[in-house]
Amino acid sequence: MQSKSSVHQLPPRQLMPDGHSDLIFNFSEPLIRFRGTEDNLIRLKSAFFTGTLTTPLFSQGSGQIDLLGINFRPGGLRALFGIPLHLMSNRSVDLDSVLNRATRDWTQRLAEMKSSKEKIHFLNQILMKRLAPIDSSVKAAVRFVENANKLPTISAIEKEVGACGRNLERKFRDWVGVSPKLFSRIVRFQRALNLIETSQGLDLSTLAFEAGFYDQAHLNKDFREFTGKPPLSFIKSHQIEELSDSYNTESFAQVKTSHIDNLL
DSSP: OOEEEOOSBOOOEEEOOOSOEEEEEEOSSOEEEESSSGGGOEEEOSEEEEOOOSSOEEEEOBSSEEEEEEEEOTTHHHHHHOOOGGGTTTOEEETHHHHTHHHHHHHHHHHHOOOHHHHHHHHHHHHHTTOOOOOHHHHHHHHHHHHOSSOOOHHHHHHHHTOOHHHHHHHHHHHHSSOHHHHHHHHHHHHHHHHHHHSTTOOHHHHHHHHTOSSHHHHHHHHHHHHSSOHHHHHHTSOHHHHTOTTOOOSSOEEOOHHHHTOO
């Protein structure tokens, strides 16, 4: 899917850690992204990657917004482009720096296509040719963490996947962009956002318990780290429908193909 907007100046949109990465094709004015303050902003043009976030990131567009985005589950971006994800954490990087001529060709051909269906079919064809298998221990660890009711210990993850600590952490950082422990905290944080959306009126102590936090103090700590605000302040400053959007949509819809969806 693809969306267009003719709004001349959109307010900054907050993107939050979700354990995923993305690839965005931009057919409009450059996007501006910054972290914390606008002093460190970067401008992103035709196509770019965004790696796994561990802190909030702000994104802003101007003029007509015309974007096409692919959301990758953990390991997906590494499987397609061979980029060690620890080098991409908290970064947005032009696709040109990786693919050069191919990037310009892809962007031009996509811009000439009229329908979303045609663009999705084209991306399926070119991306699936690049797909490599995801490391089996990383794949198993991601599933174990995502299915756990509580924050799993590193020893529990190691036992589940049959990998030793240092080797698993090295592989996990390479494929996912962060350590297994930090990824587990991000998954727990996203679970809290889902609860806020689906169970309105929860007090913070109940929210902490239901999301798998040890206590409210840990909930507060993670919200401050991942959103820049304590839970109550964050909830008051955001619309409920935006909270659990794991892709952190920024005026465009996800493009999810059956192949990309099933990378893990």
